[in-house]
Amino acid sequence: MSESKKKAGILGAGGFTGIELLSILSKHEYIEVVYATSSEYKGRKVTNVMPYLESSSLDNLEFSKHPESAADLPKLDLIFLAAPDEVSIKFTPLFLKENIKVIDISGAFRISDDNIFESYYGLKRNDKETLEKAVYGIPEINREKIKSARLIANPGCYPTATIAPLWFMKDFLKEIKTPIFIDAKSGTSGAGGRKEKDTLPFSGVHENFRAYKVGMHQHEPEISQEVQKFLNNAEINFTPHLLPLFRGIQSAAYFGAEITTSPDEIKEIIKEKIKDEPFIRMYSSPNDIELKNVQNTNFLDFSFHYDEKKKIMTIISSIDNLQKGAAGQAVQNMNLLFNFQEAEALY
Ligand SMILES: NC(=O)c1ccc[n+]([C@@H]2O[C@H](COP(=O)([O-])OP(=O)(O)OC[C@H]3O[C@@H](n4cnc5c(N)ncnc54)[C@H](OP(=O)(O)O)[C@@H]3O)[C@@H](O)[C@H]2O)c1
Numbered sequence: 001m002s003e004s005k006k007k008a009g010i011l012g013a014g015g016f017t018g019i020e021l022l023s024i025l026s027k028h029e030y031i032e033v034v035y036a037t038s039s040e041y042k043g044r045k046v047t048n049v050m051p052y053l054e055s056s057s058l059d060n061l062e063f064s065k066h067p068e069s070a071a072d073l074p075k076l077d078l079i080f081l082a083a084p085d086e087v088s089i090k091f092t093p094l095f096l097k098e099n100i101k102v103i104d105i106s107g108a109f110r111i112s113d114d115n116i117f118e119s120y121y122g123l124k125r126n127d128k129e130t131l132e133k134a135v136y137g138i139p140e141i142n143r144e145k146i147k148s149a150r151l152i153a154n155p156g157c158y159p160t161a162t163i164a165p166l167w168f169m170k171d172f173l174k175e176i177k178t179p180i181f182i183d184a185k186s187g188t189s190g191a192g193g194r195k196e197k198d199t200l201p202f203s204g205v206h207e208n209f210r211a212y213k214v215g216m217h218q219h220e221p222e223i224s225q226e227v228q229k230f231l232n233n234a235e236i237n238f239t240p241h242l243l244p245l246f247r248g249i250q251s252a253a254y255f256g257a258e259i260t261t262s263p264d265e266i267k268e269i270i271k272e273k274i275k276d277e278p279f280i281r282m283y284s285s286p287n288d289i290e291l292k293n294v295q296n297t298n299f300l301d302f303s304f305h306y307d308e309k310k311k312i313m314t315i316i317s318s319i320d321n322l323q324k325g326a327a328g329q330a331v332q333n334m335n336l337l338f339n340f341q342e343a344e345a346l347y
Pocket residue numbers: 011012013014015016017018037038039040041066067081082083084085087105106107155156157189190191192193194195321322325326
C-alpha cells in the first residue's frame with residue numbers, strides 16, 4: 001500500500017451504514033481502511049462477511065472488536081463513527097484528543113441545544129468543547145467550513161433530503177406564510193439498523209404503509225435548526241413514513257409562499273447554479289423524481305411545483321438514505337477534508 005494513503009477506521013463497520021462505508025472506501029484511491037469494528041463479526045475477514053468485496057483493497061482486512069478506549073486504535077488519520085449516538089458521545093472527544101479527525105454519522109453532535117437534544121434523544125451530552133468543534137456536514141451548504149473541520153456531524157438522512165433543496169430554493173422564497181410541512185417516506189434501512197425491530201421485518205412492511213414517530217422524530221429539530229439558519233422563522237412540521245422497501249427516501253415539502261420570479265425562471269437559475277455540484281440534480285418536473293434514479297448513488301434529485309393561484313410551493317426530493325443520507329455524504333465530506341476530488345469513490 002502506498003505511503004501517501006490516509007489511514008481510516010470505522011467504528012460500527014458491521015451495521016448498515018458501516019457496510020456501505022466499506023463498500024465505498026474499497027474503491028477509494030487515496031484511503032486505506034486499517035480498522036473496522038464489529039463485535040458481531042470480530043475475527044472474520046471483511047470479504048468473508050461481504051464476499052462481493054473480494055479482490056478489492058479490503059482483501060486483508062479483518063473486523064476487530066469495538067474499542068474500550070482510544071488506546072485500542074491503530075494509528076489513524078480519520079475515523080468514521082457509524083454506531084449508536086451514545087458511543088459517539090463517549091468516544092469523539094477521546095479520538096479528537098489523539099488528533100484523529102472524526103466524521104460522526106450518528107446524531108450525537110448535530111443539534112446544538114443540549115436540552116432539545118436530550119428531549120429527543122434521551123441522552124445527556126454536556127460536552128460544549130466537543131460540540132463547538134462540530135461542523136454540520138452538508139457539503140453543498142458548508143463546503144468551506146468542512147474543509148478545515150476536525151469533527152463533522154454528518155447529517156441525518158431525512159434532513160439531507162429536505163434541507164438541501166430548500167437551501168437551493170431560498171433566494172426565490174419572498175415570504176413563507178405557513179409552516180413547512182415535510183411529508184417524507186423511507187425504506188426500512190433508514191428507520192432501524194441491521195438488527196431488526198419487531199415492526200421492521202419483511203412481514204411487518206410488505207403490503208403495508210404507515211407513519212411512525214409522529215410529532216417526536218429526532219430529525220424535526222435538526223431540520224428546524226438548519227433551515228432557520230437561512231429561512232428566518234421557518235416552522236417545520238415533519239412526518240416520516242415507512243416504505244415497504246430497503247433503501248431510499250422520498251420527501252414532499254409543502255408550504256404557502258410568495259415567490260420572487262416565475263417557476264420556469266427559478267428552475268433555469270438553479271440549474272445554472274448547480275452545474276458544478278457533483279451530486280445535485282434538478283429536474284423540470286417533480287413527477288420525474290423517483291427512488292430508482294438515486295438508489296445506490298450519492299445523488300440528491302429534486303424539483304418543485306408552484307401553484308400560482310393558491311400560492312403553495314411543493315418540493316419533491318429523493319436520496320438513497322445509506323449513501324447521500326449517510327455513508328456517501330460522509331465520504332464526500334472526507335474528500336473535502338483531505339482535499340481529494342469531492343466525488344472520489346462516489347461514482
Ligand atoms: N441507516 C441509516 O439510513 C442512517 C442514516 C444516517 C445516520 N444513521 C446513523 O448511523 C448510525 C449507525 O446506523 P446503522 O443503520 O448502520 O445501524 P446498525 O445497522 O444497527 O449498526 C450499528 C453498528 O454499531 C455497532 N455498535 C453497537 N454498539 C456499539 C458499541 N457499544 N460500540 C461500538 N459500536 C457499536 C454495531 O456493532 P455490531 O456489528 O457488533 O452489531 C453495528 O456495527 C446510527 O447512529 C444511525 O442513527 C443511519
